[in-house]
Structure formats: structure tokens, C-alpha cells
Amino acid sequence: MKTFNVAIIGCGNVGGGTAKIIQETAAELKKRAGGKEIKIKKIITLHPRRQAKRHGLPLELFCSDKEEITKEQSDACIKNVLNDPDIDLVIETVGGSTNHIHNLHKNILKSGKHLVTANKAILAKHGNTIFDYAKEKNKSVGFEGAVCGAIPLIKVVQDSFTGDLINSITGIVNGTSNFVLSRMNAKGSTFEDALKLAQKLGYAELDPTMDINGMDAANKLKILIQLIYGIPATEQSFPVKGITAITKEDFMVAKSLNSTIKLIAFAIKEKNKVYSFVQPAVISNQDFLYNVNGATNAIKINANYSGEHLFVGQGAGSIETGSAVVSDVVFIAKHGYIKDIKESTAPIKHKQADFNDYPASYLLIIKTKDNPGVIGTVGTAIGDVGVNIENIAQSIISGEDWFLPVEVSKCSAKQLNKAVSLIKKRKPKLIEDFKYIPIFK
Amino acid sequence: MKTFNVAIIGCGNVGGGTAKIIQETAAELKKRAGGKEIKIKKIITLHPRRQAKRHGLPLELFCSDKEEITKEQSDACIKNVLNDPDIDLVIETVGGSTNHIHNLHKNILKSGKHLVTANKAILAKHGNTIFDYAKEKNKSVGFEGAVCGAIPLIKVVQDSFTGDLINSITGIVNGTSNFVLSRMNAKGSTFEDALKLAQKLGYAELDPTMDINGMDAANKLKILIQLIYGIPATEQSFPVKGITAITKEDFMVAKSLNSTIKLIAFAIKEKNKVYSFVQPAVISNQDFLYNVNGATNAIKINANYSGEHLFVGQGAGSIETGSAVVSDVVFIAKHGYIKDIKESTAPIKHKQADFNDYPASYLLIIKTKDNPGVIGTVGTAIGDVGVNIENIAQSIISGEDWFLPVEVSKCSAKQLNKAVSLIKKRKPKLIEDFKYIPIFK
Numbered sequence: 066m067k068t069f070n071v072a073i074i075g076c077g078n079v080g081g082g083t084a085k086i087i088q089e090t091a092a093e094l095k096k097r098a099g100g101k102e103i104k105i106k107k108i109i110t111l112h113p114r115r116q117a118k119r120h121g122l123p124l125e126l127f128c129s130d131k132e133e134i135t136k137e138q139s140d141a142c143i144k145n146v147l148n149d150p151d152i153d154l155v156i157e158t159v160g161g162s163t164n165h166i167h168n169l170h171k172n173i174l175k176s177g178k179h180l181v182t183a184n185k186a187i188l189a190k191h192g193n194t195i196f197d198y199a200k201e202k203n204k205s206v207g208f209e210g211a212v213c214g215a216i217p218l219i220k221v222v223q224d225s226f227t228g229d230l231i232n233s234i235t236g237i238v239n240g241t242s243n244f245v246l247s248r249m250n251a252k253g254s255t256f257e258d259a260l261k262l263a264q265k266l267g268y269a270e271l272d273p274t275m276d277i278n279g280m281d282a283a284n285k286l287k288i289l290i291q292l293i294y295g296i297p298a299t300e301q302s303f304p305v306k307g308i309t310a311i312t313k314e315d316f317m318v319a320k321s322l323n324s325t326i327k328l329i330a331f332a333i334k335e336k337n338k339v340y341s342f343v344q345p346a347v348i349s350n351q352d353f354l355y356n357v358n359g360a361t362n363a364i365k366i367n368a369n370y371s372g373e374h375l376f377v378g379q380g381a382g383s384i385e386t387g388s389a390v391v392s393d394v395v396f397i398a399k400h401g402y403i404k405d406i407k408e409s410t411a412p413i414k415h416k417q418a419d420f421n422d423y424p425a426s427y428l429l430i431i432k433t434k435d436n437p438g439v440i441g442t443v444g445t446a447i448g449d450v451g452v453n454i455e456n457i458a459q460s461i462i463s464g465e466d467w468f469l470p471v472e473v474s475k476c477s478a479k480q481l482n483k484a485v486s487l488i489k490k491r492k493p494k495l496i497e498d499f500k501y502i503p504i505f506k
Numbered sequence: 507m508k509t510f511n512v513a514i515i516g517c518g519n520v521g522g523g524t525a526k527i528i529q530e531t532a533a534e535l536k537k538r539a540g541g542k543e544i545k546i547k548k549i550i551t552l553h554p555r556r557q558a559k560r561h562g563l564p565l566e567l568f569c570s571d572k573e574e575i576t577k578e579q580s581d582a583c584i585k586n587v588l589n590d591p592d593i594d595l596v597i598e599t600v601g602g603s604t605n606h607i608h609n610l611h612k613n614i615l616k617s618g619k620h621l622v623t624a625n626k627a628i629l630a631k632h633g634n635t636i637f638d639y640a641k642e643k644n645k646s647v648g649f650e651g652a653v654c655g656a657i658p659l660i661k662v663v664q665d666s667f668t669g670d671l672i673n674s675i676t677g678i679v680n681g682t683s684n685f686v687l688s689r690m691n692a693k694g695s696t697f698e699d700a701l702k703l704a705q706k707l708g709y710a711e712l713d714p715t716m717d718i719n720g721m722d723a724a725n726k727l728k729i730l731i732q733l734i735y736g737i738p739a740t741e742q743s744f745p746v747k748g749i750t751a752i753t754k755e756d757f758m759v760a761k762s763l764n765s766t767i768k769l770i771a772f773a774i775k776e777k778n779k780v781y782s783f784v785q786p787a788v789i790s791n792q793d794f795l796y797n798v799n800g801a802t803n804a805i806k807i808n809a810n811y812s813g814e815h816l817f818v819g820q821g822a823g824s825i826e827t828g829s830a831v832v833s834d835v836v837f838i839a840k841h842g843y844i845k846d847i848k849e850s851t852a853p854i855k856h857k858q859a860d861f862n863d864y865p866a867s868y869l870l871i872i873k874t875k876d877n878p879g880v881i882g883t884v885g886t887a888i889g890d891v892g893v894n895i896e897n898i899a900q901s902i903i904s905g906e907d908w909f910l911p912v913e914v915s916k917c918s919a920k921q922l923n924k925a926v927s928l929i930k931k932r933k934p935k936l937i938e939d940f941k942y943i944p945i946f947k
């Protein structure tokens with residue numbers, strides 16, 4: 066039977082892991098692909114020798130046997146790959162959401178080849194565009210590796226929840242942030258120290274901006290929301306807060322409530338409205354997500370009929386994400402297509418709604434000095450905006466600062482914003498900081 | 507576009523849940539099935555009126571509007587369904603592994619209809635037979651509901667782990683047993699009391715034999731092993747122990763080691779050998795499975811490249827399992843087929859090996875009286891069979907009985923059997939009971 070030839074553009078973390086798996090599991094992949102031998106015909110990278118050595122790959126698979134090639138040489142190699150009629154599929158593992166990559170995707174499809182990518186940033190940025198383009202060219206785009214690495218969320222949402230309706234998803238989808246927060250929780254570290262350690266151990270990149278500011282998690286959430294509720298990623302807009310403002314005192318407060326703080330990607334459907342956010346949230350120690358530590362990812366799916374599901378696995382990593390990429394290659398080799406981002410969504414038109422209107426439980430952490438009257442002023446303002454206080458726990462004292470934890474019953478962030486305005490107006494100097502964090506119970 | 511008509515034979519728990527979902531989600535299912543309207547044409551049950559009322563289904567969908575019909579009348583209805591050229595697919599939710607059901611499966615396929623079933627017992631008993639038969643007739647058999655209810659294990663193993671090699675699976679796959687053991691752990695109940703409560707609350711059937719003797723879990727494990735390693739269920743044979751011999755003292759011992767006891771279905775591959783069992787095992791409080799309580803199911807998959815995965819969800823229940831059945835119906839309606847049990851397995855021929863030869867860590871619980879010399883005799887015998895003791899914890903005293911916990915390092919059950927023989931020969935009256943339970947750390 067015919068060979069199924071692939072080219073890999075970009076041989077960093079994920080590209081290298083992908084190539085390694087294809088090389089090592091040839092016999093298994095052939096059987097799974099219905100007898101077609103999946104073969105790497107070319108790997109294109111700016112540093113052929115280094116990447117071959119790093120991933121234990123034969124140098125002859127690479128576009129050159131040199132230590133380094135120029136951007137122009139790399140472009141020429143890509144051109145050759147796209148013109149090679151023997152190549153059936155191209156794996157893009159360069160990353161980034163530049164126009165250059167978007168054009169590369171288009172050119173791959175235009176040249177009659179399937180595309181597999183783990184590039185969440187560009188899928189979130191361009192939404193349907195590349196899938197529409199693929200359809201036009203009668204080719205497919207596989208993207209299992211784009212959301213939570215090895216956790217098989219894409220195929221699960223597309224084919225396994227088709228007998229159900231998904232009410233909500235709650236996930237820890239960024240390994241770097243989760244590593245940092247886990248460390249802060251376990252060791253009482255500051256954010257800065259925990260991040261430094263993450264970088265030292267390879268859990269955070271040298272530039273971790275997209276991870277710690279929540280954007281990476283937001284991109285993954287956008288793809289999931291598009292898959293589940295059919296709202297194109299490009300039409301979504303929701304609150305995104307990273308973890309940079311989380312302090313060790315916040316963890317002290319959370320701990321006093323038998324909870325911890327996790328960066329949570331969340332979406333919930335109410336009728337045809339979808340409320341979503343990425344932000345740090347309070348997770349109780351009774352919740353499965355409480356024990357998801359380090360670089361591990363986890364997604365909780367609440368479905369109308371089948372209830373609560375949990376999917377846990379490695380959300381990043383070279384061979385981990387590579388295994389998801391390879392599963393797409395196998396599927397396309399066997400079936401000649403793979404489902405696109407618009408399949409298996411809900412039939413009714415869902416709309417994005419503003420999470421700031423959504424009634425959620427919140428933990429307020431009020432930073433102040435040892436002043437009398439704090440509870441009275443805060444309590445009055447919260448009452449004035451129509452919100453009930455559930456519990457006022459003991460203050461955490463750190464140096465000269467007092468941190469007063471107040472749990473309020475379901476209300477919107479807009480109500481809490483109003484309360485803050487009232488307090489600031491009434492007692493301008495009483496409160497130094499006023500943080501509110503959604504609580505998941 | 508054409509309607510996709512289904513009939514449901516058996517309207518108990520799962521059949522009723524399946525019908526309810528199809529009725530309630532018509533619009534969603536139509537979109538997911540590529541525009542085909544999935545319609546229930548007939549529901550066959552011995553108690554039409556009762557089941558219509560119980561599941562809130564229109565009586566006109568049923569084979570009769572009577573309170574009860576005879577076996578003969580039901581058979582006549584089935585005959586009509588099989589002869590109806592408009593029916594595309596039949597859902598069997600009667601259950602049981604009788605020849606009658608096996609023949610029903612064959613007749614459904616023979617009459618040119620697809621089959622969807624959640625019947626693990628018959629799939630495990632007949633292995634490939636029904637899938638071979640379906641292939642011959644150019645029809646498909648969907649069985650997502652057969653293993654762990656709503657957890658999408660079948661499709662995940664078939665399509666998501668195709669870029670990887672599964673090393674082992676470790677699962678809590680029987681909700682009844684897990685409810686009973688969770689209760690014994692949380693409340694210190696005896697097995698009998700916990701089982702009675704489970705029956706009272708509907709978590710255990712009036713005849714819970716298959717659940718508590720481990721056979722239900724073994725059937726699910728056989729299907730998973732066939733899917734993953736390609737060993738037909740009918741050729742598998744492994745140790746199956748239920749939970750009936752687990753006592754509250756066993757839980758006291760486990761607790762003293764910061765652990766609990768769970769009924770575990772386990773399979774591990776070493777080269778081309780697959781070792782497996784269903785039996786109670788010691789699960790540490792550091793393990794995710796420790797917190798899987800009540801009727802919830804959980805499966806841990808360890809894969810060569812992507813590492814550890816966890817899938818948690820509702821392993822039983824009417825609409826929960828129904829949602830898995832419906833996902834198969836949608837898939838077949840859309841694609842005209844669904845993958846069979848032999849797809850996506852490893853290409854090399856795996857062989858079943860005897861778990862009693864497999865080196866595992868064990869907890870020995872030695873029941874004795876307050877006799878001097880117990881540790882010496884036990885320690886000597888264990889040493890004589892070449893096994894190392896890792897830890898001897900403090901004895902649990904319950905009435906006149908002492909329970910001595912001994913953790914041994916990796917050894918085979920056969921070695922431990924030999925040690926017991928030695929002790930019985932040397933000091934026939936010293937030990938009253940000698941239990942060994944695998945430890946998962």
C-alpha cells in the first residue's frame with residue numbers, strides 16, 4: 066500500500082518529539098493507519114545538526130546537514146516541500162501567530178497537502194479562516210496538540226460528547242502558571258521566586274509572558290468554546306487575568322479556607338449565552354482540581370446527561386504534545402480527512418456574554434492596616450450593592466498589612482466594582498487593595 | 507435528508523435513558539449526524555406503560571400500550587422491527603450474556619441493521635464473534651456504553667492514543683464496589699452494612715453478585731485489553747477477586763499507612779506480555795484514585811510518550827450510560843460505520859501472562875492472636891522465599907485479633923504463596939489468616 070509522506074516544519078520542542086515518535090513507532094503507526102507507512106520525508110529547521118542531535122534523529126531527514134541555515138535557505142526548503150507531489154501532509158511546529166505562519170498554513174493547503182499543527186495562538190487568532198480554506202481545497206487541518214497537549218480533548222469533544230450537551234468547562238490549561246502557583250501554595254514562595262524556579266527547571270520559557278498573563282490559556286479556551294458552542298474564536302472576548310498579581314498572602318488566605326488558588330479557564334452556558342474567563346480562582350480541597358499540581362493540565366466537563374467528567378494529563382512537553390500531533394497524522398492517513406473546528410457544535414446560535422454580569426461566588430481579599438471600622442465600612446458597601454456576605458474569616462497579618470477574607474454569595478463582578486467605588490468614596494484611605502477571586506466549590 | 511430510524515430493545519435503566527436523550531436533543535443530534543434526523547421508531551419492553559411513565563416517554567413509541575406484554579408478544583415485536591426496512595439501527599439494552607441475546611445480536615446484523623449495545627458481559631464472553639459477523643454483513647457494532655458508562659474510553663483508546671503506546675491501565679471500573687469500599691473507608695462500616703446501604707440508595711442491585719465478585723470489572727477490563735493489546739476477550743484469563751473478603755480491619759491497616767483499599771482493574775504490558783488482574787489494592791493518599799469515591803469510575807492510562815492520563819466520570823446510570831450509547835448512534839448515523847474492537851490495537855501479537863508471576867509490591871495483613879514470635883516466623887519465611895520486607899507497621903488490635911501489616915518489596919504472588927505454606931508447615935496454629943494486597947504507589 067502507498068506510503069503516507071509527511072514533512073515537519075519547525076523542529077523545536079514539539080516538532081522534534083513528533084519526529085521521534087514517528088521514527089520509533091513505524092510498525093504500530095502503519096497498522097493504525099490502515100496499512101499506510103507513515104514516513105518523514107523532510108524536517109525543516111534553522112539548526113539541522115543541533116536538532117538532529119537533541120532529538121536523536123537521523124541527520125539525513127533534515128533539509129541540510131549544516132549546523133545552521135539561513136532564513137532564505139529554509140524558505141527554499143519549504144518551497145521544495147510544497148512542490149513535492151509525494152508529500153501528503155505537512156506538520157507546522159514553528160509556533161507564533163504571525164502573518165508569516167498564517168500564510169505558510171495557507172500555502173500548505175493550497176499545495177494540496179493536509180496540515181497538522183499544535184499552534185493554538187494562530188488558531189485562536191484566525192478562527193475559522195484556515196478551516197474554511199482547507200475545506201475549499203478539500204484538505205484537513207488537525208489540531209489535537211493545540212489544546213492541553215496530550216489530553217485528547219479535541220476528539221473527545223467532537224465525537225464522545227455527541228450524545229450530550231456540555232454545560233460548562235473548568236480547566237487548568239497552562240502548565241507554567243500551574244507550576245508557579247503550586248509552588249507558591251506548597252512552599253509559601255513569592256511569585257517571583259516560584260517563576261525563577263520554573264524557568265530554572267524548564268517549566269517556564271525565558272519569556273513566559275503569554276503563560277503568566279493568561280493569554281495562552283485564553284487561546285486554548287477560545288478553541289474549546291468554538292468547538293463546543295460554535296462561537297468563532299475571533300468573535301470571543303472575555304476577561305483574561307494572569308497570575309502576576311497573586312501574592313503569598315493570597316495563598317495564606319486561601320489556605321485558611323481549606324482552599325488554594327489556580328489559574329482557571331472557565332466557560333458556562335446558560336440558555337444560548339456563554340460566559341467565560343481566564344483568571345485565578347479559589348479551588349476548595351474537596352475539588353479534584355485542588356490536587357492537580359505542577360505542569361499537569363486538567364479539564365472538568367459538566368454535561369447535562371452524563372454529569373461530571375475529568376480529564377487529566379500532560380498539557381505540554383516535547384513527546385507528550387508530539388503524541389497528540391501524531392494521532393492526527395494517523396487519523397488523516399487512514400481516513401483522508403479529520404473533523405474541523407466547526408463540527409459537533411451545538412446547533413443553536415450561542416452568543417458570548419460578559420462574565421462581569423454573571424452571578425458567581427467570590428472571595429474578597431481586602432488589604433488594609435490595623436484599622437477599626439474596616440468590617441463595618443466594607444460590610445455596609447457590600448450590602449448597599451445588594452450582595453450578601455457568607456463568611457468573614459480571620460484576617461491574615463503579614464508585616465504591617467492585614468488581609469481580611471470576605472466570602473460573598475453569588476453576585477456579579479459589576480456589583481463588587483460598585484462596592485469598591487462606594488468604599489473609596491466614603492473612606493478614601495481605608496483600603497489599600499481590594500481583590501476579588503471567583504470561588505469554585 | 508433521510509431520517510435515521512432506530513429501535514430500542516429493552517427499556518430498563520440504560521434503554522430508557524437512551525430514549526430520553528434522543529427525544530430531548532433531536533435538534534442537536536440532527537446537526538451532529540450530518541443533517542440526518544435520528545428518530546425512535548419503536549421501543550420494545552415487557553412493561554410498556556410502566557417504562558413510558560418512568561422515563562417520561564410517549565407511549566406511542568412503544569410496541570404496545572399495555573401494562574405488560576408476554577415474552578411471545580415481545581418476540582413478535584422484535585421480528586417486526588427486524589423486518590422493517592426503514593429501521594437503520596437497533597439498540598440492545600436488555601443485558602445479560604445468554605445465547606438468546608447473542609442470537610438477537612446476530613439477527614439484528616443479519617437483517618441489515620447496525621447494532622449499538624452497552625452489554626459488556628456478552629462482548630467479553632463472545633469476543634470477536636459479533637464484530638466478525640458485523641463485518642461480514644457490512645454493518646457496525648457500537649459499544650462505547652459497555653465500558654465505564656459515560657467515560658469515553660472506547661473512542662479515546664481507538665483514536666486518541668494512536669500516536670502512543672499504552673504501557674498500563676489502572677482503573678476503578680465498578681461503581682457498586684467503589685461505593686461500598688468508599689463507605690467502609692469513610693465510616694468504618696462492615697462490608698455487609700455498606701452493601702445494604704448501597705442497595706437502599708440504588709447503588710447496588712438486589713443481586714449484586716457480578717459487581718462484588720469482580721466479574722463486572724473483569725468484563726470491562728477484558729474489552730479494554732482486547733482494544734489496546736489485541737488479545738481477544740475469550741482468550742484472556744486472569745485473577746479476579748471481589749471485595750467480599752475485605753474487612754473493616756483491612757481499612758484500619760490501610761489507613762495507618764495513609765492509604766485506602768479500592769477494587770482495581772489493572773493491566774500492564776512488558777514487551778509482548780500482558781499481566782492483568784481485578785482485585786482489591788492498596789491506594790496511597792498521594793494517588794488520584796484515592797479521592798475517587800462513591801459510584802464514580804476512573805481510569806489511569808500510562809503511555810510511553812504522553813505519560814500519565816486520568817479519565818474520571820460516571821460509570822453507570824440511566825442517562826449517563828445512555829449518553830454514551832447515543833454518541834455511538836450519532837457516529838454511525840453520520841459515518842455509516844463505527845470502528846470495531848480490533849481496530850487501533852498494537853501490531854505485535856501480545857500474549858496473556860500470569861499475574862501471579864508478576865513482581866508487584868504487596869501489603870500483607872497477618873491475622874493472629876497476641877502471640878510472641880509472629881514477626882520472627884513470618885519474617886523468616888518471607889526471607890526464605892527471597893522476598894525483602896520494606897516495612898512492618900504497628901499492629902491493629904480489634905477485639906482479640908491482631909492484624910500485623912507487613913509491606914514487602916516487589917515479588918510475585920507465587921513467592922508469597924510459598925511463604926504461607928512454609929509458615930503453615932512450621933507453625934500450623936500461629937496465623938489465622940494471611941491476606942496480601944497489591945500496593946499502588
